[in-house]
Amino acid sequence: MAESTDLAILDARLVDPATGRDGRGSVLIRDRAIADVVWGAAPTPGEGVRRIDGRGLVLAPGLVDLRAFLGEPGAEFRETLGTGSHAAAAGGVTTIVCRPDTDPPIDDPAIIDFIKRRARDKAIVNVLPCAALTKSVAGREITEFGLLLEAGAVAFSDGAKALRNPQVMRRALIYARDFDALIMNHVEDPDLAGGGVMNEGEFASRKGLPGIPLEAETVMLERDIRLALATGGRYHAAMISCAQSLELVRRARAAGARVTCGVSINNLTLNENDVGDYRTFCKVSPPLRHEDDRLAMVAGLAEGVIDVVVSDHDPQDVETKRQPFGEAANGALGIETMLAAALRLVHAGQIGLPALLAALTARPAGLLGLPCGRLDRGAPADLVLFDPDAPFVVDKRALKSRAKNSPFDEARLQGLARLTIVAGQVVYEARGG
Numbered sequence: 469m470a471e472s473t474d475l476a477i478l479d480a481r482l483v484d485p486a487t488g489r490d491g492r493g494s495v496l497i498r499d500r501a502i503a504d505v506v507w508g509a510a511p512t513p514g515e516g517v518r519r520i521d522g523r524g525l526v527l528a529p530g531l532v533d534l535r536a537f538l539g540e541p542g543a544e545f546r547e548t549l550g551t552g553s554h555a556a557a558a559g560g561v562t563t564i565v566c567r568p569d570t571d572p573p574i575d576d577p578a579i580i581d582f583i584k585r586r587a588r589d590k591a592i593v594n595v596l597p598c599a600a601l602t603k604s605v606a607g608r609e610i611t612e613f614g615l616l617l618e619a620g621a622v623a624f625s626d627g628a629k630a631l632r633n634p635q636v637m638r639r640a641l642i643y644a645r646d647f648d649a650l651i652m653n654h655v656e657d658p659d660l661a662g663g664g665v666m667n668e669g670e671f672a673s674r675k676g677l678p679g680i681p682l683e684a685e686t687v688m689l690e691r692d693i694r695l696a697l698a699t700g701g702r703y704h705a706a707m708i709s710c711a712q713s714l715e716l717v718r719r720a721r722a723a724g725a726r727v728t729c730g731v732s733i734n735n736l737t738l739n740e741n742d743v744g745d746y747r748t749f750c751k752v753s754p755p756l757r758h759e760d761d762r763l764a765m766v767a768g769l770a771e772g773v774i775d776v777v778v779s780d781h782d783p784q785d786v787e788t789k790r791q792p793f794g795e796a797a798n799g800a801l802g803i804e805t806m807l808a809a810a811l812r813l814v815h816a817g818q819i820g821l822p823a824l825l826a827a828l829t830a831r832p833a834g835l836l837g838l839p840c841g842r843l844d845r846g847a848p849a850d851l852v853l854f855d856p857d858a859p860f861v862v863d864k865r866a867l868k869s870r871a872k873n874s875p876f877d878e879a880r881l882q883g884l885a886r887l888t889i890v891a892g893q894v895v896y897e898a899r900g901g
Contacts, residue, residue, distance in 0.1 A: 474498045475892065476513035477853060480522025485529065485826035486842035495527060497849040500892040505843050522853060525886060528825050529841045530562025530593075530850040532832040534652075534730060535706060536781035536803055537627070538564065538595070539870075540586055541579070542571025547783040547870050549583075552803065553591035555868040557896035559804040560852035560885040561779070563594040563833075563840060568605065569627030575600035575611050577619035584620055592895040593888075594850070596622045596836070601640055601651065605629050610640045613647055622836045625652040625706065628753065628782070628798070632658060634691055641701030650835060652704040653692055655713070656754060660684035665794045667740045667755045675746070677794060680755050686712045693720040696727050704835065705729040707780060709754040711764035718773050728835060729773075731765050732780040733802050737809045738762070738875060748789045748796035750875045752780065769827060770819045776832045777810060777824075779803040783871030801874040804867050809876060811856055811883035821856070853887040860884060 475497040482493040482505070493507040496517070504511075513519060533556070539547035549566075556564055566583065568574035574583065580597045587595035599621035603609045613624065624644065631637050631653050644651050661684040666672050668679025689705055693716060696703035708714060708729050720727040734752050739759045743750045750756055768774040782799030789796050810828065813819045833841030840850045862879050864872040888896035 473892070474517040475520060475889070476517050477520045477522045477527055478510040480525050480527040480853065482507065482843055483526055483528045483822050483825055484843035485822055485830040486844070488822045488826075490822050494522070495843065495851070497889065497892045501849050502843065502845055502847045504845055520853070520887065525853050525855050526821070527851060527853050529829040529843060530852045530888065530890065531560050531807060531828045532563040532838065532841055533561050533779050533781070533803060533806070534565045534776055534832045534835070535778040536564050536566060537783065537799075538566040539783070540570065541582065546785055548590065549586050549595060550590040551868065551870040552781070553593045553595065555804040556593045557888045557890070558868050558885060560807045560854055560888055561593060561803055562850035562852065562888060562890050563596065563838065564803070565596045565598050565622060565836070567627040568598050568600040568625060569629060573600045573605045574598070575603050575605070577615050580616060580619040580621055593890050598623045598625050598652070600624070601626045601631060602636065607631050607633055607636060610636060610643060613643055613649055617647055617649060623650040623652050623704070626654070628654055630654045630656050630658060630688060634695065637692060638695050638699060641695055641699040641703060645699060645701040648702065650702045650704055652706045655685050655689045655692065655705050655708065657684045657688045660687060665751065666743055667757045669740070669758060671740045671743070675743070682710045682712055685710060685754060686716060689713050689716050693725055693727055696720070697723060697725045700726065702726045703728075707732045707735065707754055707778065708774070709735040709757050709765065710761040714764055714768040714773055721773070728775040730776040730778045731769065731774050732778055733806045733809050734780060734800060734875060735762060736765050736769065736777060737812050742875065746793040747875075748791065748793055749800055749873045749877060751793060751796050751798055752782070752800050752875070753798040766813055766818050770823060775827065775835065777806070777827045779806040783869055784873050785871060789873050799873065801867060801869050801871060804869060805862060805874060805876045805881065807854065807885065808881040808883040812881070814856065815882055849889055849892040851889045852885050854883060854885045856883050858882060858884040
Protein backbone atom coordinates (compact mmCIF):
# COMPACT_ATOMS: atom_id res chain seq x y z
CA MET A 469 0.00 0.00 0.00
CA ALA A 470 1.07 3.55 -0.63
CA GLU A 471 2.13 5.89 2.14
CA SER A 472 -0.84 7.20 4.11
CA THR A 473 -1.90 10.86 4.24
CA ASP A 474 -3.30 12.77 7.20
CA LEU A 475 -7.09 12.80 6.97
CA ALA A 476 -9.86 14.52 8.89
CA ILE A 477 -13.39 13.15 8.52
CA LEU A 478 -15.60 15.91 9.83
CA ASP A 479 -19.12 16.12 11.19
CA ALA A 480 -20.14 12.50 10.56
CA ARG A 481 -22.36 10.22 12.60
CA LEU A 482 -19.76 8.24 14.54
CA VAL A 483 -20.64 4.71 15.64
CA ASP A 484 -18.19 2.94 17.93
CA PRO A 485 -19.39 -0.69 18.12
CA ALA A 486 -16.89 -1.54 20.85
CA THR A 487 -18.63 0.81 23.31
CA GLY A 488 -22.01 1.29 21.67
CA ARG A 489 -21.49 5.05 21.51
CA ASP A 490 -23.35 6.72 18.66
CA GLY A 491 -23.32 10.45 17.91
CA ARG A 492 -22.05 13.31 15.82
CA GLY A 493 -18.29 13.83 15.70
CA SER A 494 -15.04 13.84 13.75
CA VAL A 495 -11.98 11.63 13.43
CA LEU A 496 -8.40 12.63 12.69
CA ILE A 497 -6.11 10.05 11.05
CA ARG A 498 -2.33 10.26 11.17
CA ASP A 499 0.49 7.73 10.67
CA ARG A 500 -1.85 4.83 9.79
CA ALA A 501 -3.78 5.16 13.07
CA ILE A 502 -6.64 7.13 14.60
CA ALA A 503 -4.98 10.20 16.10
CA ASP A 504 -8.10 11.64 17.72
CA VAL A 505 -11.85 11.13 18.03
CA VAL A 506 -13.81 14.29 18.77
CA TRP A 507 -17.44 13.87 19.76
CA GLY A 508 -19.69 16.86 19.20
CA ALA A 509 -18.51 19.94 17.33
CA ALA A 510 -16.17 19.48 14.39
CA PRO A 511 -12.55 20.54 15.08
CA THR A 512 -10.42 22.64 12.76
CA PRO A 513 -7.65 20.42 11.34
CA GLY A 514 -4.21 21.84 10.67
CA GLU A 515 -2.53 22.53 7.35
CA GLY A 516 -1.76 19.63 5.01
CA VAL A 517 -4.68 17.55 6.21
CA ARG A 518 -7.23 16.28 3.69
CA ARG A 519 -10.69 17.22 4.90
CA ILE A 520 -13.65 14.96 4.18
CA ASP A 521 -17.18 16.14 4.82
CA GLY A 522 -19.05 13.43 6.66
CA ARG A 523 -22.41 15.15 7.01
CA GLY A 524 -25.28 12.72 6.45
CA LEU A 525 -22.89 9.75 6.54
CA VAL A 526 -21.91 7.14 9.13
CA LEU A 527 -18.27 6.62 10.09
CA ALA A 528 -17.50 3.27 11.69
CA PRO A 529 -14.63 0.78 11.96
CA GLY A 530 -14.11 -1.22 8.78
CA LEU A 531 -15.89 -4.55 8.62
CA VAL A 532 -14.05 -7.73 9.67
CA ASP A 533 -15.19 -10.77 7.67
CA LEU A 534 -14.30 -14.09 9.29
CA ARG A 535 -15.19 -16.28 6.31
CA ALA A 536 -14.41 -15.69 2.65
CA PHE A 537 -13.00 -17.84 -0.11
CA LEU A 538 -10.37 -15.86 -2.03
CA GLY A 539 -9.25 -18.41 -4.60
CA GLU A 540 -5.51 -18.40 -4.08
CA PRO A 541 -3.80 -20.74 -4.43
CA GLY A 542 -5.39 -22.98 -7.04
CA ALA A 543 -8.77 -21.38 -7.83
CA GLU A 544 -7.79 -18.04 -9.30
CA PHE A 545 -10.48 -18.50 -11.98
CA ARG A 546 -13.06 -18.03 -9.20
CA GLU A 547 -11.39 -15.19 -7.29
CA THR A 548 -7.97 -13.77 -6.51
CA LEU A 549 -6.60 -11.89 -3.54
CA GLY A 550 -6.64 -8.80 -5.73
CA THR A 551 -10.20 -9.02 -7.04
CA GLY A 552 -11.56 -10.21 -3.72
CA SER A 553 -9.92 -7.35 -1.85
CA HIS A 554 -11.33 -4.77 -4.29
CA ALA A 555 -14.81 -6.25 -3.78
CA ALA A 556 -14.25 -6.09 -0.03
CA ALA A 557 -13.16 -2.45 -0.10
CA ALA A 558 -16.22 -1.50 -2.16
CA GLY A 559 -18.36 -3.08 0.56
CA GLY A 560 -16.59 -1.43 3.49
CA VAL A 561 -14.70 -4.58 4.53
CA THR A 562 -11.15 -3.80 5.68
CA THR A 563 -10.11 -7.22 7.06
CA ILE A 564 -10.78 -10.62 5.47
CA VAL A 565 -10.05 -14.02 6.99
CA CYS A 566 -9.54 -16.31 4.00
CA ARG A 567 -10.72 -19.89 3.99
CA PRO A 568 -8.05 -22.62 4.03
CA ASP A 569 -9.65 -25.13 1.64
CA THR A 570 -7.64 -23.98 -1.36
CA ASP A 571 -5.47 -26.10 -3.68
CA PRO A 572 -3.10 -26.81 -2.03
CA PRO A 573 -4.82 -26.13 1.29
CA ILE A 574 -3.35 -23.76 3.87
CA ASP A 575 -1.93 -26.54 6.03
CA ASP A 576 1.76 -25.62 5.93
CA PRO A 577 3.69 -22.51 7.07
CA ALA A 578 5.01 -22.09 3.52
CA ILE A 579 1.45 -21.65 2.19
CA ILE A 580 0.74 -19.06 4.87
CA ASP A 581 3.88 -17.23 3.83
CA PHE A 582 2.69 -17.34 0.22
CA ILE A 583 -0.70 -15.88 1.17
CA LYS A 584 0.90 -13.10 3.20
CA ARG A 585 3.31 -12.16 0.40
CA ARG A 586 0.61 -12.24 -2.27
CA ALA A 587 -1.71 -10.17 -0.10
CA ARG A 588 1.02 -7.61 0.50
CA ASP A 589 1.58 -7.27 -3.24
CA LYS A 590 -1.97 -7.61 -4.61
CA ALA A 591 -4.58 -6.93 -1.92
CA ILE A 592 -5.78 -3.49 -0.87
CA VAL A 593 -7.32 -4.63 2.43
CA ASN A 594 -5.95 -6.75 5.27
CA VAL A 595 -5.97 -10.47 4.44
CA LEU A 596 -5.45 -12.91 7.31
CA PRO A 597 -5.01 -16.64 6.70
CA CYS A 598 -7.15 -19.20 8.48
CA ALA A 599 -5.12 -22.40 8.59
CA ALA A 600 -6.48 -25.86 7.88
CA LEU A 601 -7.67 -27.75 10.93
CA THR A 602 -6.56 -31.08 9.49
CA LYS A 603 -3.84 -31.99 7.03
CA SER A 604 -5.05 -31.72 3.43
CA VAL A 605 -8.45 -30.81 4.98
CA ALA A 606 -9.02 -34.56 4.95
CA GLY A 607 -10.39 -34.76 8.50
CA ARG A 608 -7.97 -37.41 9.72
CA GLU A 609 -4.91 -35.77 11.27
CA ILE A 610 -4.70 -32.33 12.87
CA THR A 611 -2.17 -29.83 11.57
CA GLU A 612 0.80 -28.35 13.45
CA PHE A 613 -1.04 -25.57 15.25
CA GLY A 614 2.04 -24.06 16.88
CA LEU A 615 4.01 -23.70 13.66
CA LEU A 616 1.00 -22.36 11.77
CA LEU A 617 0.23 -19.79 14.46
CA GLU A 618 3.86 -18.69 14.44
CA ALA A 619 3.67 -18.29 10.67
CA GLY A 620 0.60 -16.03 10.96
CA ALA A 621 -2.54 -18.17 11.11
CA VAL A 622 -5.37 -16.54 13.06
CA ALA A 623 -7.69 -19.55 13.47
CA PHE A 624 -8.20 -23.15 12.34
CA SER A 625 -10.93 -24.60 10.14
CA ASP A 626 -11.47 -27.02 7.28
CA GLY A 627 -13.47 -24.39 5.42
CA ALA A 628 -16.59 -25.73 3.74
CA LYS A 629 -15.81 -29.25 4.99
CA ALA A 630 -17.22 -30.28 8.35
CA LEU A 631 -14.89 -32.20 10.65
CA ARG A 632 -16.99 -35.32 11.03
CA ASN A 633 -14.67 -37.44 13.22
CA PRO A 634 -15.41 -36.68 16.91
CA GLN A 635 -12.08 -38.08 18.12
CA VAL A 636 -10.16 -35.78 15.79
CA MET A 637 -12.27 -32.81 16.93
CA ARG A 638 -11.61 -33.68 20.57
CA ARG A 639 -7.86 -33.83 19.95
CA ALA A 640 -7.97 -30.55 18.05
CA LEU A 641 -9.76 -28.77 20.90
CA ILE A 642 -7.30 -30.11 23.47
CA TYR A 643 -4.30 -29.17 21.34
CA ALA A 644 -5.70 -25.74 20.50
CA ARG A 645 -6.40 -25.04 24.18
CA ASP A 646 -2.68 -24.96 24.90
CA PHE A 647 -2.30 -22.10 22.38
CA ASP A 648 -5.65 -20.46 23.16
CA ALA A 649 -6.34 -20.94 19.44
CA LEU A 650 -9.80 -20.71 17.90
CA ILE A 651 -11.35 -23.75 16.22
CA MET A 652 -14.04 -22.95 13.64
CA ASN A 653 -16.15 -25.80 12.27
CA HIS A 654 -18.70 -25.89 9.45
CA VAL A 655 -21.59 -27.51 11.29
CA GLU A 656 -23.27 -29.73 8.73
CA ASP A 657 -23.06 -33.48 9.13
CA PRO A 658 -22.51 -34.76 5.56
CA ASP A 659 -24.15 -38.10 6.31
CA LEU A 660 -27.33 -36.51 7.62
CA ALA A 661 -27.31 -33.94 4.82
CA GLY A 662 -27.09 -36.87 2.41
CA GLY A 663 -28.01 -35.86 -1.10
CA GLY A 664 -30.07 -32.89 0.02
CA VAL A 665 -29.75 -29.64 -1.92
CA MET A 666 -31.97 -27.21 0.01
CA ASN A 667 -33.82 -26.89 3.31
CA GLU A 668 -36.03 -29.88 4.06
CA GLY A 669 -39.71 -29.00 4.19
CA GLU A 670 -42.86 -28.29 2.25
CA PHE A 671 -41.18 -25.89 -0.17
CA ALA A 672 -38.52 -28.45 -1.14
CA SER A 673 -41.22 -31.08 -1.61
CA ARG A 674 -43.20 -28.81 -3.92
CA LYS A 675 -40.05 -28.15 -5.92
CA GLY A 676 -39.27 -31.86 -6.12
CA LEU A 677 -35.87 -31.33 -4.51
CA PRO A 678 -34.27 -33.51 -1.80
CA GLY A 679 -34.01 -31.64 1.50
CA ILE A 680 -31.33 -31.14 4.14
CA PRO A 681 -32.81 -31.63 7.62
CA LEU A 682 -32.12 -29.26 10.51
CA GLU A 683 -30.57 -32.22 12.33
CA ALA A 684 -27.62 -32.17 9.93
CA GLU A 685 -26.67 -28.94 11.69
CA THR A 686 -27.91 -29.46 15.23
CA VAL A 687 -26.49 -32.95 15.77
CA MET A 688 -22.97 -31.85 14.82
CA LEU A 689 -23.27 -28.61 16.76
CA GLU A 690 -24.37 -30.40 19.92
CA ARG A 691 -21.49 -32.87 19.55
CA ASP A 692 -18.99 -30.05 19.20
CA ILE A 693 -20.44 -28.15 22.16
CA ARG A 694 -20.13 -31.21 24.38
CA LEU A 695 -16.51 -31.64 23.30
CA ALA A 696 -15.80 -27.96 23.92
CA LEU A 697 -17.25 -28.28 27.43
CA ALA A 698 -15.20 -31.39 28.13
CA THR A 699 -11.91 -29.96 26.86
CA GLY A 700 -12.14 -26.26 27.67
CA GLY A 701 -11.12 -25.39 24.12
CA ARG A 702 -12.28 -22.28 22.24
CA TYR A 703 -14.89 -23.32 19.71
CA HIS A 704 -16.69 -21.28 17.06
CA ALA A 705 -19.60 -22.59 15.00
CA ALA A 706 -18.80 -20.90 11.71
CA MET A 707 -22.45 -20.45 10.68
CA ILE A 708 -25.69 -21.50 12.31
CA SER A 709 -29.00 -21.22 10.50
CA CYS A 710 -31.92 -22.44 12.62
CA ALA A 711 -33.69 -21.71 15.89
CA GLN A 712 -32.68 -25.05 17.42
CA SER A 713 -28.99 -24.25 16.93
CA LEU A 714 -29.51 -20.87 18.59
CA GLU A 715 -30.93 -22.58 21.65
CA LEU A 716 -28.00 -25.00 21.78
CA VAL A 717 -25.53 -22.11 21.80
CA ARG A 718 -27.53 -20.28 24.46
CA ARG A 719 -27.47 -23.36 26.72
CA ALA A 720 -23.77 -23.92 26.09
CA ARG A 721 -22.97 -20.39 27.23
CA ALA A 722 -25.04 -20.91 30.38
CA ALA A 723 -23.05 -24.09 31.07
CA GLY A 724 -19.76 -22.21 30.78
CA ALA A 725 -18.59 -23.48 27.41
CA ARG A 726 -16.17 -21.28 25.46
CA VAL A 727 -18.50 -21.35 22.49
CA THR A 728 -19.25 -18.62 19.95
CA CYS A 729 -21.12 -18.67 16.66
CA GLY A 730 -21.64 -16.79 13.44
CA VAL A 731 -24.38 -16.42 10.87
CA SER A 732 -24.11 -15.93 7.13
CA ILE A 733 -25.57 -12.77 5.68
CA ASN A 734 -27.57 -15.14 3.45
CA ASN A 735 -29.35 -16.88 6.35
CA LEU A 736 -29.89 -13.53 8.06
CA THR A 737 -31.60 -11.78 5.15
CA LEU A 738 -32.94 -14.51 2.80
CA ASN A 739 -35.13 -17.57 3.22
CA GLU A 740 -35.94 -20.73 1.26
CA ASN A 741 -38.57 -18.92 -0.82
CA ASP A 742 -35.78 -16.90 -2.43
CA VAL A 743 -34.77 -20.08 -4.27
CA GLY A 744 -37.86 -19.31 -6.35
CA ASP A 745 -37.72 -20.96 -9.75
CA TYR A 746 -34.56 -22.95 -8.98
CA ARG A 747 -32.23 -19.94 -8.65
CA THR A 748 -28.83 -21.58 -8.27
CA PHE A 749 -27.30 -18.34 -6.96
CA CYS A 750 -29.33 -19.11 -3.82
CA LYS A 751 -27.90 -22.59 -3.41
CA VAL A 752 -25.64 -22.19 -0.39
CA SER A 753 -24.42 -24.15 2.63
CA PRO A 754 -26.02 -24.01 5.13
CA PRO A 755 -29.13 -23.85 2.97
CA LEU A 756 -31.58 -20.97 3.14
CA ARG A 757 -34.06 -21.95 5.83
CA HIS A 758 -37.73 -21.33 6.62
CA GLU A 759 -38.72 -17.73 7.42
CA ASP A 760 -39.23 -18.69 11.09
CA ASP A 761 -35.58 -19.72 11.30
CA ARG A 762 -34.44 -16.54 9.59
CA LEU A 763 -36.36 -14.47 12.10
CA ALA A 764 -34.77 -16.53 14.89
CA MET A 765 -31.35 -15.62 13.50
CA VAL A 766 -32.28 -11.93 13.54
CA ALA A 767 -33.51 -12.22 17.13
CA GLY A 768 -30.37 -14.11 18.15
CA LEU A 769 -28.21 -11.39 16.63
CA ALA A 770 -30.12 -8.63 18.41
CA GLU A 771 -29.90 -10.57 21.67
CA GLY A 772 -26.15 -11.11 21.29
CA VAL A 773 -26.26 -14.91 21.22
CA ILE A 774 -24.96 -14.77 17.65
CA ASP A 775 -21.54 -13.17 17.86
CA VAL A 776 -20.61 -12.37 14.26
CA VAL A 777 -22.06 -11.91 10.80
CA VAL A 778 -20.00 -13.26 7.90
CA SER A 779 -20.27 -12.84 4.15
CA ASP A 780 -19.56 -16.52 3.43
CA HIS A 781 -18.17 -15.14 0.18
CA ASP A 782 -17.88 -18.17 -2.10
CA PRO A 783 -17.49 -17.21 -5.77
CA GLN A 784 -18.28 -19.86 -8.35
CA ASP A 785 -17.69 -19.84 -12.09
CA VAL A 786 -20.46 -19.96 -14.67
CA GLU A 787 -20.00 -23.65 -15.45
CA THR A 788 -20.68 -24.75 -11.86
CA LYS A 789 -23.74 -22.53 -11.41
CA ARG A 790 -25.41 -22.81 -14.82
CA GLN A 791 -26.62 -26.30 -13.98
CA PRO A 792 -29.85 -27.90 -12.79
CA PHE A 793 -30.35 -26.84 -9.16
CA GLY A 794 -29.47 -30.23 -7.74
CA GLU A 795 -26.19 -30.38 -9.67
CA ALA A 796 -25.04 -26.78 -9.19
CA ALA A 797 -22.23 -26.02 -6.75
CA ASN A 798 -22.93 -24.42 -3.38
CA GLY A 799 -21.76 -20.86 -2.93
CA ALA A 800 -22.61 -17.22 -3.46
CA LEU A 801 -20.91 -13.87 -3.54
CA GLY A 802 -21.33 -11.88 -0.36
CA ILE A 803 -18.48 -9.60 0.57
CA GLU A 804 -19.42 -6.54 -1.49
CA THR A 805 -23.12 -6.56 -0.56
CA MET A 806 -22.85 -7.71 3.08
CA LEU A 807 -23.17 -4.25 4.64
CA ALA A 808 -26.10 -3.15 2.49
CA ALA A 809 -27.93 -6.45 2.99
CA ALA A 810 -27.39 -6.31 6.75
CA LEU A 811 -28.76 -2.76 6.85
CA ARG A 812 -32.12 -4.23 5.81
CA LEU A 813 -32.50 -5.23 9.47
CA VAL A 814 -31.80 -1.69 10.66
CA HIS A 815 -34.24 -0.15 8.20
CA ALA A 816 -36.86 -2.68 9.32
CA GLY A 817 -36.34 -1.70 12.97
CA GLN A 818 -35.20 -5.21 13.94
CA ILE A 819 -31.80 -4.20 15.32
CA GLY A 820 -29.98 -0.98 16.12
CA LEU A 821 -27.05 0.15 13.99
CA PRO A 822 -24.43 -0.05 16.80
CA ALA A 823 -25.47 -3.63 17.65
CA LEU A 824 -25.36 -4.68 14.01
CA LEU A 825 -21.97 -3.09 13.46
CA ALA A 826 -20.61 -4.79 16.58
CA ALA A 827 -21.26 -8.17 14.94
CA LEU A 828 -19.50 -6.97 11.80
CA THR A 829 -16.50 -5.29 13.44
CA ALA A 830 -15.69 -5.34 17.16
CA ARG A 831 -16.78 -8.89 17.96
CA PRO A 832 -14.99 -10.68 15.10
CA ALA A 833 -11.89 -8.58 15.87
CA GLY A 834 -12.17 -9.59 19.52
CA LEU A 835 -12.42 -13.29 18.68
CA LEU A 836 -9.10 -13.07 16.84
CA GLY A 837 -7.42 -10.65 19.25
CA LEU A 838 -7.11 -7.94 16.58
CA PRO A 839 -6.69 -4.26 17.52
CA CYS A 840 -9.23 -3.04 14.93
CA GLY A 841 -13.00 -2.79 15.25
CA ARG A 842 -13.14 0.34 17.43
CA LEU A 843 -13.16 4.11 17.15
CA ASP A 844 -10.49 5.01 19.65
CA ARG A 845 -7.27 6.98 19.73
CA GLY A 846 -4.37 4.73 18.70
CA ALA A 847 -6.55 2.13 16.99
CA PRO A 848 -5.70 1.18 13.39
CA ALA A 849 -7.21 3.61 10.89
CA ASP A 850 -9.30 0.90 9.21
CA LEU A 851 -12.60 2.70 8.65
CA VAL A 852 -15.66 2.90 6.45
CA LEU A 853 -17.70 6.02 5.71
CA PHE A 854 -21.10 5.01 4.35
CA ASP A 855 -24.50 6.36 3.49
CA PRO A 856 -26.97 4.04 5.25
CA ASP A 857 -29.95 5.29 3.25
CA ALA A 858 -28.56 5.42 -0.30
CA PRO A 859 -30.80 3.22 -2.49
CA PHE A 860 -29.45 1.08 -5.31
CA VAL A 861 -30.26 -2.00 -7.35
CA VAL A 862 -27.63 -4.73 -7.31
CA ASP A 863 -26.21 -5.40 -10.77
CA LYS A 864 -24.02 -8.48 -10.77
CA ARG A 865 -22.13 -7.15 -13.80
CA ALA A 866 -20.98 -4.14 -11.79
CA LEU A 867 -19.66 -6.16 -8.84
CA LYS A 868 -15.91 -6.17 -8.47
CA SER A 869 -15.60 -9.87 -7.74
CA ARG A 870 -14.29 -12.05 -10.56
CA ALA A 871 -17.39 -14.25 -10.34
CA LYS A 872 -20.95 -12.94 -10.58
CA ASN A 873 -23.07 -15.41 -8.61
CA SER A 874 -24.79 -12.95 -6.25
CA PRO A 875 -28.04 -14.02 -4.54
CA PHE A 876 -28.89 -10.31 -4.34
CA ASP A 877 -28.71 -9.73 -8.10
CA GLU A 878 -31.45 -7.24 -9.05
CA ALA A 879 -32.38 -6.76 -5.38
CA ARG A 880 -33.18 -3.28 -4.09
CA LEU A 881 -30.87 -2.43 -1.19
CA GLN A 882 -30.00 0.63 0.86
CA GLY A 883 -26.53 1.49 2.10
CA LEU A 884 -23.43 2.34 0.09
CA ALA A 885 -19.80 2.67 1.17
CA ARG A 886 -18.54 6.11 0.16
CA LEU A 887 -15.00 5.78 1.49
CA THR A 888 -12.99 2.82 2.75
CA ILE A 889 -9.73 3.44 4.58
CA VAL A 890 -7.08 0.84 5.45
CA ALA A 891 -4.10 1.80 7.60
CA GLY A 892 -4.86 5.47 6.97
CA GLN A 893 -4.96 5.12 3.19
CA VAL A 894 -8.09 5.57 1.10
CA VAL A 895 -8.43 2.28 -0.81
CA TYR A 896 -11.91 2.87 -2.16
CA GLU A 897 -13.82 6.06 -2.91
CA ALA A 898 -17.22 5.96 -4.58
CA ARG A 899 -17.64 8.14 -7.62
CA GLY A 900 -19.44 11.25 -6.55
CA GLY A 901 -18.93 10.26 -2.88
